[in-house]
Amino acid sequence: MDRINGLPALGFGTFGRKGEDGIETMRLALETGYRHLDTAQMYENEEEVGEALRRSGLLRGEVWLTTKINMPNFAPGKLVPSLEESLEKLGVDEVDLTLIHWPSPNDEYELETYMTQIAEAKEKGLTRHIGVSNFTIALIDQSIGLLGEGALATNQVELHPYLQNRKLAEHCKSKDIAVTCYQPLAKGTVSDDPKLVEIADKHGATAPQVALAWELAQGFVTIPTTSNADRVAENFGALNVTLDDDDMAAIGELDRGQRRIDPDTAPDWD
Ligand SMILES: NC(=O)c1ccc[n+]([C@@H]2O[C@H](COP(=O)([O-])OP(=O)(O)OC[C@H]3O[C@@H](n4cnc5c(N)ncnc54)[C@H](OP(=O)(O)O)[C@@H]3O)[C@@H](O)[C@H]2O)c1
DSSP states (O other): OOEETTEESBOEEOTTOOHHHHHHHHHHHHHHTOOEEEOOGGGTOHHHHHHHHHHHTOOGGGSEEEEEEOGGGGSTTTHHHHHHHHHHHHTOSOEEEEEEOSSOGGGSSOHHHHHHHHHHHHHTTSEEEEEEESOOHHHHHHHHHHHOTTOEEEEEEEOBTTBOOHHHHHHHHHTTOEEEEESTTGGGGGGGOHHHHHHHHHHTOOHHHHHHHHHHHTTOEEOOOOSOHHHHHHHHGGGGOOOOHHHHHHHHTTOOOOOSOOOTTOOOOO
């Protein structure tokens, strides 16, 4: 599988994968071939992710683990201990990637306060790479100003055929920051899209596979999730779908700026 800035291009999202069912779904994802699990302190499932990894029988080095720092842990002196607690829950010595989950709501903490702490976590060997999530162009540039070019592996943002986020994606690419698409299936709603279904029929694929293949074809990382065993395999099958220029252009026209995750405390989106 392709890697982008080290991240396996197709990962398995873990939001909502909790308890015994969650562990088994994530273990199945690893058995199916996913080698990248995306969790967060906020998802309260880091123990389950660690257990799925152990049950898979895979070596630690074979699976890319991402976690994200919850916003209350941006307070001075809290970020590094919070990540140590995440490692304890995951049962690993370090994660591959740690993200700032959201810019600090209402600017409660200054960017410098949490970006310097996440850099410190990397220096201490708690995480191999660092990155951000839900960052705008302005926040990316400010972060580069603080930590330097090349410091951020990825910006994880909402991106799917209905919210193509082109300006931000271009900017990230120009700074060598991988774009990771969250909610890449627009929460499953892509499955009924007539245009995606039409393209899928042409390739003997499904509409969700086409959406994921469209993200992968642009050099993005994408992290769909599902609670359904058949869909674990279906979504992984996106790796076998190759879209042509006409398909890419037709999907490009589906953009309607439809943002699904937009809390009151979100930054000023690009
Ligand atoms: N950084 C952030 O702020 C942030 C925010 C949101 C999400 N994320 C990450 O991104 C991951 C994915 O996002 P998401 O879970 O919100 O949305 P998503 O992956 O776009 O959609 C998941 C939904 O789509 C359905 N689904 C999955 N595969 C399907 C298929 N082949 N056909 C039809 N329906 C399908 C699932 O239902 P079933 O379970 O019934 O299959 C589920 O309801 C999360 O797990 C999390 O790791 C990050």
